[in-house]
Amino acid sequence: MGNRSFTLVIVLLGALVLAFNSLYIVKETERAVLLKFGEIVDPDISVGLHVKTPFVHMVRKFERRILTLDAPTQRFLTIEKKPLDVDFYAKWRVIDTQKFYTATNGEEVRAEGLLAQRINTGLRNKFGERTFHEVVSGERDLLMTDLTRDLNSITTSEFGIQLVDVRVKRIDLPSQVSQSVFDRMKSEREREAREHRSTGRELAEKIRATADRQRTVIGANAYRDAEVLRGEGDALAARTYASAYSADPEFYSFVRSLEAYRTSFNNKGDLLVVDSEGEFFRYLKQGADKR
Incomplete structure (x- = not known):
């Protein structure tokens, strides 16, 4: 009786192990490929519960949701040969599991490394075609949009990855050139301030001269009108005196x-x-x- 119970337990354990290795679940947030001795036999397994042959088939699962690549700071040169330290990130996801597995062996770290290389090359080319001002403010959004569009076709065809978006978090000048750039910016702002002050003084002199001229004209007109009124008053007084005298x-x-x-x-x-x-x-x- 004891041997039979032990045998039954062994059989049940074997059945559980067999069932555990035969059944698998693909979640809504996952993509999966089915391998047979390392060869892909089902490149896009649907979501749900599935059966496989133990020790013959193997399932590799990947994240279906959008992932974030936070790349380290890279240095690029503008068209004026000015170095810039650029900190960027990218949003990506797997859309072709067969290409993704073939190109990266299903490893996200390797996929991010390949993706970062492509983005670095694209940014280097884009920055090299633009000036410092265009990169920093003028065409920054347009640059990122063009880069995302151009790289997306490459990453999709080569890695099975959709590049959703590429964004620059921060652009800094290297520390060795920052001070000289800041000094030059300061001198330019001081020059603009001097020009504004000079223009203001010129306008003030014009306004003051106009006001003085108007004051002189108003005073002269007032004196003229006063003399006219005084003359009329004297004439009226003289006529009044003459009228009284003649009466x-x-x-x-x-x-x-x-x-x-x-x-x-x-x-x-x-x-x-x-x-x-x-x-x-x-x-x-x-x-x-x-x-």
């Missing part, structure tokens, strides 16, 4: 004499030497005669 010359003469007396004898200490028989004392004499 009653004797009364007018009397009023003017009183004003002359008030002005002449305003201070008690004033001394006036005139002829007592003159016209100035006519009304005083007439008053004395009436008394």
Whole structure:
């Protein structure tokens, strides 16, 4: 009884091992190829549960989702022979499992190495056709779009990899040339600042000269108008005096004499030497005669 139980256990264990090596599952997030003694017999196994022959067939699984290649910083030269340290990354995924397995033996590390070489070559060519300004800001997005499109056809045909996107994270000048570039940029900005200040001073002088001219013109016009008004006022006063004098010359003469007396004898200490028989004392004499 003990031997039979032991034999049954051995049989069950063997069946479990056989079943474990015969059944396999391909997930939604995976791609897989079926190998028979190292030769691909099914390049694209569908998702789900499958059966294989133990020790004859082997299944290699790959990631179906988009993967990220974070490449180390590389140095490239622009068309002006300026070195730039470029840090970039790429998004990729497996779309042809047979080509991918044949080219890389199904190893993601090897695939990323091959992909990085292609991207480095493409970036070196693209940077070598453009200036520093175009690479940094002017045509950066266009450069990445063209590079992705050009490399995608190559990686698909050679490695079975779809290159989804290539992006630059950072572009730096090498440390040995950064200071000289910064100094040159600083001097250019200072030159622009001096030009702006010079232009501002020139505009200020023009504005100040215009304001002074307008002030002079306004003052002259105001003085002219004041003189005209003063002349008109004097003429009106003269006409008024003349009209009053012609209406009653004797009364007018009397009023003017009183004003002359008030002005002449305003201070008690004033001394006036005139002829007592003159016209100035006519009304005083007439008053004395009436008394």
